[in-house]
Amino acid sequence: MDSDSLRYSLDLVSGCGLTLSCEQRAALQTSLLILKRNYKFSRVLFWGKILGLRSDYFIAHGITEDEMRNRKTLYSFNCVDWHLLPPVTEAQLAEVSLLKEHFKGDPSYEYEHTETRGLDEGDEAVVEEITVSVKMTEETRLAATVFNIDREVSVVPRGAFIKTPSGRVQVNRCFEGLSESEARKLSSYLHFSEPQHLKKKTILETADLNPSIDFLDNLSEDTPKGSWSLQFERGSISVLRSLLWLGLTFFHVPMTPQHGYIYMGDGMKNHYLPFML
Amino acid sequence: MDTSEEVHYNERDLAAKSFKAFLLKSSSKTNLNLYDHLAQLLTKVMDESPEDVVETFEDMSQEVKRAGLQNTQSTLRDTTPISTATVLAEQQRALFSRKAGEDPAHEEYLVKTPLPNVPELAFYLEQAGVGLGEEEMHRVFLALKELVDTQPLQRCRFWGKILGSESNYFVAEGEFQEGGGEEDETAEEEARKSEHRVDDLEAVAEHTVNLLQKSADKSMPVVPMEDKGTGANKYTYFVCREPGMPWVRLPSVTPAQIIAARQICKFFTGRLDAPIASSPPFPGNEANYLRAQIARISASTQVSPLGFYQFAEEEGEEDEETPRYSLEENPDFEGIPVSEMAESLSTWVHHVPHILEQGRCVWVDLAEKPEELVEEEEGDEDREDEPDKPEAEVGPPLLTPVSEDAEINKTPSWTAKMSSTLVSQFAIAVLRSNLWPGAYSFAFKKKFENIYVGWGLKFTGEGYNPPAPPPTQQAYPSGPEITEDLEVGLKEKQGVKSTLEEQREEEESEEAEGEEEEEKEEEGEEEEEEGAGEAEEEEREENEEDED
Numbered sequence: 001m002d003s004d005s006l007r008y009s010l011d012l013v014s015g016c017g018l019t020l021s022c023e024q025r026a027a028l029q030t031s032l033l034i035l036k037r038n039y040k041f042s043r044v045l046f047w048g049k050i051l052g053l054r055s056d057y058f059i060a061h062g063i064t065e066d067e068m069r070n071r072k073t074l075y076s077f078n079c080v081d082w083h084l085l086p087p088v089t090e091a092q093l094a095e096v097s098l099l100k101e102h103f104k105g106d107p108s109y110e111y112e113h114t115e116t117r118g119l120d121e122g123d124e125a126v127v128e129e130i131t132v133s134v135k136m137t138e139e140t141r142l143a144a145t146v147f148n149i150d151r152e153v154s155v156v157p158r159g160a161f162i163k164t165p166s167g168r169v170q171v172n173r174c175f176e177g178l179s180e181s182e183a184r185k186l187s188s189y190l191h192f193s194e195p196q197h198l199k200k201k202t203i204l205e206t207a208d209l210n211p212s213i214d215f216l217d218n219l220s221e222d223t224p225k226g227s228w229s230l231q232f233e234r235g236s237i238s239v240l241r242s243l244l245w246l247g248l249t250f251f252h253v254p255m256t257p258q259h260g261y262i263y264m265g266d267g268m269k270n271h272y273l274p275f276m277l
Numbered sequence: 278m279d280t281s282e283e284v285h286y287n288e289r290d291l292a293a294k295s296f297k298a299f300l301l302k303s304s305s306k307t308n309l310n311l312y313d314h315l316a317q318l319l320t321k322v323m324d325e326s327p328e329d330v331v332e333t334f335e336d337m338s339q340e341v342k343r344a345g346l347q348n349t350q351s352t353l354r355d356t357t358p359i360s361t362a363t364v365l366a367e368q369q370r371a372l373f374s375r376k377a378g379e380d381p382a383h384e385e386y387l388v389k390t391p392l393p394n395v396p397e398l399a400f401y402l403e404q405a406g407v408g409l410g411e412e413e414m415h416r417v418f419l420a421l422k423e424l425v426d427t428q429p430l431q432r433c434r435f436w437g438k439i440l441g442s443e444s445n446y447f448v449a450e451g452e453f454q455e456g457g458g459e460e461d462e463t464a465e466e467e468a469r470k471s472e473h474r475v476d477d478l479e480a481v482a483e484h485t486v487n488l489l490q491k492s493a494d495k496s497m498p499v500v501p502m503e504d505k506g507t508g509a510n511k512y513t514y515f516v517c518r519e520p521g522m523p524w525v526r527l528p529s530v531t532p533a534q535i536i537a538a539r540q541i542c543k544f545f546t547g548r549l550d551a552p553i554a555s556s557p558p559f560p561g562n563e564a565n566y567l568r569a570q571i572a573r574i575s576a577s578t579q580v581s582p583l584g585f586y587q588f589a590e591e592e593g594e595e596d597e598e599t600p601r602y603s604l605e606e607n608p609d610f611e612g613i614p615v616s617e618m619a620e621s622l623s624t625w626v627h628h629v630p631h632i633l634e635q636g637r638c639v640w641v642d643l644a645e646k647p648e649e650l651v652e653e654e655e656g657d658e659d660r661e662d663e664p665d666k667p668e669a670e671v672g673p674p675l676l677t678p679v680s681e682d683a684e685i686n687k688t689p690s691w692t693a694k695m696s697s698t699l700v701s702q703f704a705i706a707v708l709r710s711n712l713w714p715g716a717y718s719f720a721f722k723k724k725f726e727n728i729y730v731g732w733g734l735k736f737t738g739e740g741y742n743p744p745a746p747p748p749t750q751q752a753y754p755s756g757p758e759i760t761e762d763l764e765v766g767l768k769e770k771q772g773v774k775s776t777l778e779e780q781r782e783e784e785e786s787e788e789a790e791g792e793e794e795e796e797k798e799e800e801g802e803e804e805e806e807e808g809a810g811e812a813e814e815e816e817r818e819e820n821e822e823d824e825d
Contacts, residue, residue, distance in 0.1 A: 011410045011411070011412075012410075014408055014409055014413070015409065015410070015413070015438075015440075015445070016440065016730070017407060017408070017409065017438065017715060017730025017731060018406060018407060018408075019403065019406060019408045019410070020406060021403055021405065021406050021696060021697070022404070023404075023697050023699065023700075024406070049406075051709075053688055053689075053711070054692070078698070101688070102688060162332075162333075170332075172333070172336070173327055173328065173329070173333060174333050174336045174337065174340065180360060212335075212336075226442065229440075229441070231443065231444060231445070232361060232362070234362075234365070234413070234519070235360070235361050235362030235363070235364070235365035236360070236361075236362035241440065243442065243544060246714075246732060265714075266714060272542065272737070275542055275543075275743055276542055276543050276544045276734075277442075277544060
């Protein structure tokens with residue numbers, strides 16, 4: 001969520017139980033402005049908080065020209081001093097899903113996790129075992145977790161961002177908000193990451209889509225169905241909560257351009273979602 | 278020269294006029310024409326002067342068209358649909374109205390009221406980073422006031438909020454006054470009677486089964502529910518969807534429900550009557566599951582500073598082995614410095630009795646060998662040994678420090694810290710549970726409070742594995758009297774074979790004698806049959822003749 005409207009947005013999102021204390025908010029307002037100037041970002045977003053055993057990580061995103069690409073992620077312990085997170089590789093993204101412990105709160109902590117997986121090869125009775133060992137620092141794990149969360153469950157309302165013919169994604173200044181009836185449908189919300197399913201759609205399905213707005217994946221195509229909880233808190237504010245990554249909350253006030261999402265949780269994916277539905 | 282210029286000018290003029298006429302031509306589909314549309318669009322751009330208008334030009338054009346179309350609606354007036362927001366607002370308006378008969382200057386307000394000081398709670402929780410938003414907490418406060426006015430509660434507390442997939446639950450914990458809370462007694466008595474009935478039925482069933490054969494599978498007798506006001510049912514819980522909506526009372530929890538709730542992991546939907554489809558099956562609907570989870574969370578995560586509560590002195594209590602359950606506030610409690618509370622976990626103690634594996638807080642001897650209950654995945658607070666003989670299950674006694682809680686994955690199941698490192702004189706100590714994510718406690722001098730805001734699920738560490746279904750029951754016990762012993766069988770068969778052969782020889786000789794007799798008999802029978810058959814044929818012939 002935008003650092004300018006932090007207090008207001010936090011109030012709308014606090015249905016999930018976690019907010020920031022007054023001291024943290026005050027510190028964020030100051031430090032994010034300084035961050036914006038130092039790194040020459042066009043916008044700075046407060047992404048959220050990942051809880052660790054000893055201390056919590058506060059994460060912020062810095063956006064330069066394109067809203068979706070080339071985002072820089074920074075983390076801090078006290079909302080004042082920010083450190084840049086390293087970019088992640090695909091291998092690290094896959095490995096991080098094997099770690100099932102809490103975040104420790106120490107960025108230099110090394111995780112070592114070995115897993116033996118049995119592989120049945122066809123009709124052979126002999127089961128070959130593969131040992132997969134994962135070694136990564138907490139900093140890498142943090143960066144990979146933030147990237148995963150963004151890729152899988154970041155949400156924006158349909159029409160809030162447009163894609164110019166040059167391929168750049170930017171904020172739609174004409175966005176006036178979803179209507180009440182649109183805000184009740186899950187199909188009015190899109191993932192804010194590189195689309196996976198869009199190319200597989202048939203021409204019949206894409207006939208009704210507006211290419212400048214609908215360049216992202218729709219939420220209603222997520223599997224398993226029911227991994228999003230769409231509620232209207234306090235009657236009029238549309239709140240989306242992800243059941244896949246517990247702690248991600250998205251809010252939107254219909255008929256206004258206000259929207260935003262935040263993640264406040266322990267940074268662990270809920271792999272067992274199908275059992276729980 | 279002039280003429281050529283004039284002609285040129287005239288041509289251009291003509292071209293412009295014809296182009297303008299072209300622009301003014303109405304479209305065949307709608308009644309718009311490009312000239313008016315462009316005029317409106319450029320007027321809009323002039324009025325609003327947005328930034329980067331060249332990028333959003335097409336969208337503005339679409340909007341102008343849309344706005345134009347909306348004016349040509351039918352003459353029917355739309356009734357403004359009543360949104361859910363207004364409905365909720367109407368309900369919540371009632372919270373803000375003072376009831377008749379309440380006088381603000383009445384002395385009653387000086388008397389200790391069971392209503393908790395929720396704004397104070399909200400203030401401290403916000404420092405800890407936990408909260409529901411200022412206005413929301415205030416609405417909760419007013420809703421609690423309404424609850425206290427309608428129900429005869431001795432004590433009331435805001436327990437927390439449980440999130441669900443369709444809607445959420447706001448939970449309030451209440452302790453009834455002596456003799457209060459009789460509304461649900463009939464329901465509870467019925468529940469108890471049904472348990473007894475089930476017990477009777479099961480006893481009868483068992484008896485019959487025992488008569489027939491010794492069954493290896495004895496059905497478990499039902500563990501009786503704890504009485505209202507004791508153990509896991511000490512407090513009554515009320516839930517509502519949004520503050521302002523009526524409070525619904527949750528039923529008391531039975532041990533079977535707690536045991537089943539330990540084995541399943543399900544999200545709440547937000548409807549109290551929703552069925553819980555799970556394996557193993559949960560005895561009850563969502564209201565019971567909610568109550569069971571609330572009981573588990575309370576037992577695991579309700580903590581207080583060391584020394585706030587002390588055991589109540591009861592006369593005649595000399596037996597030190599029986600666990601003590603009655604607590605009272607310690608009037609001499611001085612308060613522990615915040616830095617100490619934030620550093621060591623042994624300054625926090627549990628003040629809610631632990632729930633045993635049996636599903637109750639006080640162990641009940643069922644006078645029978647208790648079956649092995651399904652173990653929990655993690656080695657957490659259930660540290661009792663599996664009872665091999667009917668030994669009393671013992672849990673950690675009341676007022677054990679939180680540092681004694683078992684660890685998950687070698688990490689402590691609690692995290693304590695101070696709310697602020699910059700200004701430590703006025704900071705509060707915050708305790709967060711890692712086992713039940715969402716459970717928070719804070720302490721500041723003599724004040725403390727617990728709250729839970731979360732999904733109602735335990736942290737499962739390595740993951741939740743649904744227990745496999747039990748093996749299929751055997752139809753009969755396999756014992757030596759039934760199973761076939763192959764070697765013996767062979768011999769027996771051979772022996773039987775030889776005897777059979779002998780018998781057959783005898784029979785054959787007999788048969789040979791008797792065959793003649795039988796043949797005669799058979800012949801006799803056949804003749805009779807033939808005679809009968811002939812008689813039938815004669816009848817048929819007669820009938821046919823009649824028909825003809």
